[in-house]
Amino acid sequence: MLGGRRFSLDWVGTLPFFAYVFLFLILPSGIVAVGAFFDAGNSFTLINFAHLSRSFLVKVTVDTVAVSAITAVLGAILGALLAYAIATGNPNGVLRRLLVSASGVLAQFGGVTLAFAFIASIGPAGIVYLFFQAHGLDYYSREIWLFTLKGVDVVYLYFQIPLMVLVFLPALDGIKPQWREATESLGGGTWHYWRHVAGPILFPAFLGGVLLLFANAFSAYATVNALINQGAPMLSQQISNALSSEVGASEPGFAKVIAVEMIIIVTLVTVLYTLLQRRTARWL
Amino acid sequence: MAVARRGVHRTRWIKLQVFRYVTFALAGIFFLVPLLSMVEFSTRANSGGGRTLDFWKAIFTYPELIDWNFGPAPDASVNASLELALVTSVAMLVLLVPTMVWVRLKLRRLTRVLEFICLLPLTIPAIVLVVGLFPMYVWLGTNVSDSILTLGFAYVVLVLPYCYRALDAGLGAIDVKTLSEAARSLGASWFSVMWRVIVPNISNAILNALLLSVALVLGEYTVANNLLYNNLQVELVHLQRTSAGTSIAVAVASLLFAFVLLMILAFIGGRGRREFREEAVTKLGTGPVLGSAG
Numbered sequence: 001m002l003g004g005r006r007f008s009l010d011w012v013g014t015l016p017f018f019a020y021v022f023l024f025l026i027l028p029s030g031i032v033a034v035g036a037f038f039d040a041g042n043s044f045t046l047i048n049f050a051h052l053s054r055s056f057l058v059k060v061t062v063d064t065v066a067v068s069a070i071t072a073v074l075g076a077i078l079g080a081l082l083a084y085a086i087a088t089g090n091p092n093g094v095l096r097r098l099l100v101s102a103s104g105v106l107a108q109f110g111g112v113t114l115a116f117a118f119i120a121s122i123g124p125a126g127i128v129y130l131f132f133q134a135h136g137l138d139y140y141s142r143e144i145w146l147f148t149l150k151g152v153d154v155v156y157l158y159f160q161i162p163l164m165v166l167v168f169l170p171a172l173d174g175i176k177p178q179w180r181e182a183t184e185s186l187g188g189g190t191w192h193y194w195r196h197v198a199g200p201i202l203f204p205a206f207l208g209g210v211l212l213l214f215a216n217a218f219s220a221y222a223t224v225n226a227l228i229n230q231g232a233p234m235l236s237q238q239i240s241n242a243l244s245s246e247v248g249a250s251e252p253g254f255a256k257v258i259a260v261e262m263i264i265i266v267t268l269v270t271v272l273y274t275l276l277q278r279r280t281a282r283w284l
Numbered sequence: 285m286a287v288a289r290r291g292v293h294r295t296r297w298i299k300l301q302v303f304r305y306v307t308f309a310l311a312g313i314f315f316l317v318p319l320l321s322m323v324e325f326s327t328r329a330n331s332g333g334g335r336t337l338d339f340w341k342a343i344f345t346y347p348e349l350i351d352w353n354f355g356p357a358p359d360a361s362v363n364a365s366l367e368l369a370l371v372t373s374v375a376m377l378v379l380l381v382p383t384m385v386w387v388r389l390k391l392r393r394l395t396r397v398l399e400f401i402c403l404l405p406l407t408i409p410a411i412v413l414v415v416g417l418f419p420m421y422v423w424l425g426t427n428v429s430d431s432i433l434t435l436g437f438a439y440v441v442l443v444l445p446y447c448y449r450a451l452d453a454g455l456g457a458i459d460v461k462t463l464s465e466a467a468r469s470l471g472a473s474w475f476s477v478m479w480r481v482i483v484p485n486i487s488n489a490i491l492n493a494l495l496l497s498v499a500l501v502l503g504e505y506t507v508a509n510n511l512l513y514n515n516l517q518v519e520l521v522h523l524q525r526t527s528a529g530t531s532i533a534v535a536v537a538s539l540l541f542a543f544v545l546l547m548i549l550a551f552i553g554g555r556g557r558r559e560f561r562e563e564a565v566t567k568l569g570t571g572p573v574l575g576s577a578g
Binding site: 010011013014016017018020021023024025027028029030031032035081082085088089095099102106111112113114116117118119120121122125126127128157158161162190219221222225226229236239240243244255256259262263266267270 | 413
């Protein structure tokens, strides 16, 4: 009874969980963040950050940003169109439930299997390519672009579009038909409605979707690594290279500093996304 | 006027329907063709035309892919991935369920902290986490064990966000406090409360969490590849260089396996109330199917 409340031992029950999370989530994150500031001799240095300006790494960073931006914008536009097609149907229909469930599954469908799916279809031995080739359209006549960054753009759309559907559909559902009727009663047509009513309301949600898709593509590793196994054209692959190569052993800070670069970019994008979400919530 | 107005609505409605079904058709092609092509590719004949199951039969001729050693140190990658799925799911449940119940009962102020920590792995890219895990696994490998099953430690962290959401939905649907107080006042131990009262009441959520973690572990590539372990996905990439047909057959088989798990879940969930089944389906939608994207 003595001081029972003040010295409650209830927190002991959560100790195993927090100890585990500390060991396998917080500690590795800390190793990355702190390790970026140390050299092979374990002394404090900022030299690792200077390594980020190595020309090949700058090129890879620019390429990764480009792939992420292209797939984010394209994925967002196509995903928004698909979401609109879904939103304008019966809200309780079988079709809608099927498409939403499928989007949920496909948005997470990535990695080796996804790369295989594209190799088996539009790859140089795939059925789609063979079909087009037999009909006089050889889309690999210049280069086999599936195994370049152009191919990565196409393959990433496979999970970017469904992710946009999931993110954008709630915003579209928030649009009230009365707004369109109000526009019409004021003499506005379809163009006015989209330009002055629905567009401005949906734009923050759309932009938020673009940012989420960007972060999603930016940190992806498995899909691109199964598709392109030479040259490591993406930042995530450079981290992997720096981790396991000979260079990595002599420069333990290098992988960590690229990882920090990635985290900074992803965090920036995520913060912007959260701010936009708040703005979206004001209207929808 | 009214007729003209209705006419405008009518043409707009037709345009909209055309747009909708063209969009659905194009999306159907883009999303289904790659999947079906894998089936087509894996049933080609080794030489010449026609359909055979040669690539499928060949799966069992690769000892690095599958063998009958389901011991604590599996050699084959399918065995390793299946064992990892089991170890990870069990560890995740043992770690997460009691903690979540305890926080609901006794430490409500920790709810936000727990949620934040559980969702944290979503914002840290796996490839970044690997960089921090690398020196830890070097240490583990030399001092404790270098079995591939040690990957389970990292996988529990990876499945945390998905399982947390599934279990949170389940616990939110029942009155944990009343149930456990009732059980305690009847003399049940905390273990009985957990095992005989809470767990049966959230069995659907537990099944969801299990399925999500099994799907994620079977599809995991990033962590295993960079910590230099040969799990199923890493082996598939190796195998692709020697036999593309067989590697794609295995990929199709693992997709089918995930699909069967999904059906089992829908079936078991379907025995409950209707709302539960729908919840199960939408919950599936928020989780990974064979690896998180990328």
